[in-house]
Amino acid sequence: MNAYFSNVSIRFRIILLPIPILLFLLILLFLFLRMQNADIEFTSKELKGIQILKPVYSVLKVGLTKLKIGNESTDELVPLVSEGTKLILTSGIMTEEINQVKDWNQDVKVKSFDTNSAHQFIHHTQSLAIKIGDFSHLILDPELESYYQMDIILFQVPELWKHVAVLKEVIRDEYLGENRNKKQFLDTSNTKAILSIHGIETICLNIENSNTKSLESALKYQSKIKDNITQVKTKCKSYVEELKKVFLNETIKPESADELFSIIHKGTSLGSDIQNESILILENILQDRVSEQRWQRMMNFIIVMIALSLSIALIWIIFKSINLPLRTILVKIEELSSGNADLTKKLPSFGENEIGxxxxxxxxxxxxxxxxxxxxxxxxxxxxxxxxxxxxxxxxxxxxxxxxxxxxxxxxxxxxxxxxxxxxxxxxxxxxxxxxxxxxxxxxxxxxxxxxxxxxxxxxxxxxxxxxxxxxxxxxxxxxxxxxxxxxxxxxxxxxxxxxxxxxxxxxxxxxxxxxxxxxxxxxxxxxxxxxxxxxxxxxxxxxxxxxxxxxxxxxxxxxxxxxxxxxxxxxxxxxxxxxxxxxxxxxxxxxxxxxxxxxxxxxxxxxxxxxxxxxxxxxxxxxxxxxxxxxxxxxxxxxxxxxxxxxxxxxxxxxxxxxxxxxxxxxxxxxxxxxxxxx
Structure with missing residues (x-):
């Protein structure tokens, strides 16, 4: 290596000197941009997850209606599941080899649901939604402003729907078979209803708490979140009071189940409204985050390029400050070596350093x-x-x-x-x-x-x-x-x-x-x-x-x-x-x-x-x-x-x-x- 550099001029060696530093800076820039691109890709994948969750939960809401007596046919679900599956596969987040996707499509191959098959379909749909949240990094999102909204979308609302499904199952049990002619609800039905109503109250409270916690970090959407909190309180209170009136206050059950199914199905609409509002807020948060990440990436790139340009300019100034004195001294020594030197001309002062x-x-x-x-x-x-x-x-x-x-x-x-x-x-x-x-x-x-x-x-x-x-x-x-x-x-x-x-x-x-x-x-x-x-x-x-x-x-x-x-x-x-x-x-x-x-x-x-x-x-x-x-x-x-x-x-x-x-x-x-x- 020394033999190679001995044939290289000192000017070229001075130029080569900062190249490792510049190369190191470029590598750091590449790694930094790569890390920021990974963050942007992470958030973009979350947005994709939100988009494919919408049809899945739409199918889940339709599936809840199949618990109604006389509405067990799956014909309405087949095109929705097919369209949702297509959207999932097109997004690239999941493949058709995933078990949840297979189970979801397998459930709608029956002509009509019974109680077990309907519960199985609802369970598979919720499992698929959780899997999508996992694969799209929604569950792994470390930011508090989006975490609590994700909790409402993926866990609290589906849990609310589970209680709605339990209540619908109670109505089915009460109006089918031998229990159909009984004037009062069975004790087991009352117990299930009480537990579900309590569960719905707890979930409403959890949703309210999650929105309240989101207020602390999502400052931009405070007004919207406050409106959601107010609506959740009002709608949940109204819905719970109706449920209590039916199952706790009334001693004689209605003659027809349709009225009860209508009241209980309000919980599906309630969960859907809460979920849609949270999805909208979460989408806006993620879109703002992607925009901010892209802006930060651009600004960081500009800052690094400016620093790199200043470094190159400083290196050039240092190079000239070393090269000019050395060249002047070399010319004078070559003049002395030639034997035709002008002894009246002196070298200029180069400061208090080795060259000076x-x-x-x-x-x-x-x-x-x-x-x-x-x-x-x-x-x-x-x-x-x-x-x-x-x-x-x-x-x-x-x-x-x-x-x-x-x-x-x-x-x-x-x-x-x-x-x-x-x-x-x-x-x-x-x-x-x-x-x-x-x-x-x-x-x-x-x-x-x-x-x-x-x-x-x-x-x-x-x-x-x-x-x-x-x-x-x-x-x-x-x-x-x-x-x-x-x-x-x-x-x-x-x-x-x-x-x-x-x-x-x-x-x-x-x-x-x-x-x-x-x-x-x-x-x-x-x-x-x-x-x-x-x-x-x-x-x-x-x-x-x-x-x-x-x-x-x-x-x-x-x-x-x-x-x-x-x-x-x-x-x-x-x-x-x-x-x-x-x-x-x-x-x-x-x-x-x-x-x-x-x-x-x-x-x-x-x-x-x-x-x-x-x-x-x-x-x-x-x-x-x-x-x-x-x-x-x-x-x-x-x-x-x-x-x-x-x-x-x-x-x-x-x-x-x-x-x-x-x-x-x-x-x-x-x-x-x-x-x-x-x-x-």
Whole structure:
């Protein structure tokens, strides 16, 4: 599951987060509507029960008339039972397999009723009515306003009719057979009549009590129920008084039973009136209840849908409040990872929360990185300027070294010629001694040559001093470059320290995300959303750590390049120091050579002034010539050494030029990296 969700964007996961809650609400709505539909169906079934009770009780009222003597035929009942059965089956409340339905239809298959069959039919009809009340939930109705009316319809009125049937049975017994001719009622008949009349009085009282209790709950129908109470009192009292008059007050029974059947049958009409009024009230109560239940169902549905809509709107607002900051931070981190970041633009404040802390840490990182990059750009500019100056100085040193090498080569050639002249002079010293004029002339030539050599040596000394000064100036520039390199190295170390700080922040963020995931796991389902956010923060920290590693690689490359530049600068410093030493040695050689040349010039002057003593001093001249030969050889060696040093100086200047080019290249590389970040 984690592997699957790792490939899903955090935005989609936030959208998925409230779906279980919404699904739970929809299921609750479905169950609630289902429960309300069940209540409506319950009440609707009660209404159906009322509708099919009407024909059943109509059949029962007709059946009561069959207890009258001479009215026992069932022809009138057959179509009523058939129609009632059809209505029962059509309603779906009962099936034809129900025993009460079978017994009811079986009773009317006889052509006429006797006392037993009539009582059986009345009993089966009442049983069927009770069964209908059971199947249609009328008996199970928990509401008081309908319960007492149901009690009147299903129990009190049928019980009244039972007593009416008993009274009719008493009349049948009195006017059939041997009892027909008796003038008074039998004692058993009187007893049955008294019990039935008392039962009717009790039932009337119960009906009155049931209506009274209905007043407390059926407030809407109070006036109607009060009218029923009044009518029940009046009609019951009148009916009971008539019965008492017939069975208790009269001592002689009437000659005809028809009058008695008419009086007793008023109880059937009385029960029918009471039952019809109660059925009407019960129907109205149930219809009002169905309407109210349907209205409540609609209102509850509307309320739930409004709550669901508000929940969705709130979820969308929360989603935007999380998604926008995360997206802004992600865009900034991707910008940093690309290496073309604008360090002047900061992340906005997202409040005092985890995302706000992350954005604050990134803003502090951007500020420190901005300062480092600005300092790095400044140092790189200084390095570029120093490298250009070094390159220019190296070129100047190279040109001077080339001139010095050319001059030393000419001096070496002149010294070689001088050495050859000394050879010739030494070989022909005897001839020269004899020819003073020729010697004097040669000495003048030598003196002229020595003057030229002295001039060349003076020029060489000046150029040697210039070379030394240039070398010392180059040495100073190189030392400035070395100092700039050291500043770059210090800045690089500071960057490394800041990158280490960023790495620590990333690791602390990752640890915080891990702790948040652990707490979310402890919280269970309630913490799943927080676990998703913690996982995304962990990924963000990993990505930050990757970016920091890339920056560290660039810093390492920069540090390596700076170290290489420092090594080249140190080599250049060593070479320049060697050049300065060589220049000093050349200057000392030139000074020594000038001294020797001056000495030779003085000697030749003395020779020229002392031509008279030339003969006597021939041996001295020969010795001097030998010394001059050795001196010239030493001079040739010194000049050759000076030429080699000049060539080494030219080579060192070329190396210095290459070092300056390398430093310039490294500085441009660092400048390119630093310029990829916008700081202004």
């Amino acid at each position: 802390e992350i954005s604050g840490s990134i803003n502090r990182f951007l500020s420190q990185l901005h300062d480092i990059i600005v300092q790095l750009k400044h140092s790189v500019n200084q390095v570029e300027k120093s490298s250009e100056q070094l390159k220019h100085d190296a070129s100047s040193v190279s040109d001077n070294a080339a001139g010095l090498a050319s001059t030393t080569e000419e001096s070496a050639a002149s010294l070689e010629e001088l050495s050859s002249s000394f050879e010739v002079m030494f070989g022909s010293i005897t001839d020269e001694t004899k020819n003073i004029s020729k010697i004097a002339e040669e000495i003048r030539n030598i003196e002229y040559s020595i003057v030229n050599i002295e001039k060349e040596l003076s020029q060489l000394s000046i150029e040697s001093v210039t070379s030394t000064q240039l070398a010392e100036k180059g040495n100073g520039s190189i030392r400035s470059t070395d100092q700039s390199m050291e500043e770059i190295r210090v800045a690089t170390k500071e960057i490394s320290g800041i990158v280490g700080l960023i790495t620590d922040i990333s690791e602390q963020t990752n640890l915080l995300a891990l702790n948040a995931s652990i707490e979310a796991a402890r919280a269970g389902d309630a913490g799943k959303g927080f676990a998703v956010v913690a996982e995304e923060i962990s990924k963000l920290a990993d990505k930050t750590r990757t970016s920091v590693k890339n920056i560290m690689v660039l810093i390492t490359k920069s540090d390596t390049a700076v170290n290489a530049g420092i090594d080249h600068v140190n080599e250049t410093v060593n070479v320049l120091n060697e050049i300065v030493g060589q220049s000093n040695r050349i200057q000392m050689g030139v000074t020594k050579l000038k001294s020797e040349i001056s000495s030779q010039s003085n000697s030749l002057t003395n020779v020229s002034n002392e031509l008279i003593e030339l003969q006597s001093l021939a041996e001295s001249i020969e010795t001097s010539c030998q010394e001059q030969k050795r001196t010239s050889e030493d001079m040739v060696v010194s000049v050759n050494s000076l030429s080699g040093n000049a060539q080494e100086l030219a080579q060192s200047s070329e190396d210095l030029n290459r070092v300056s080019v390398t430093i310039s290249s490294v500085a441009k590389t660092i400048s390119t990296i630093a310029n990829s970040f916008v700081t202004s």
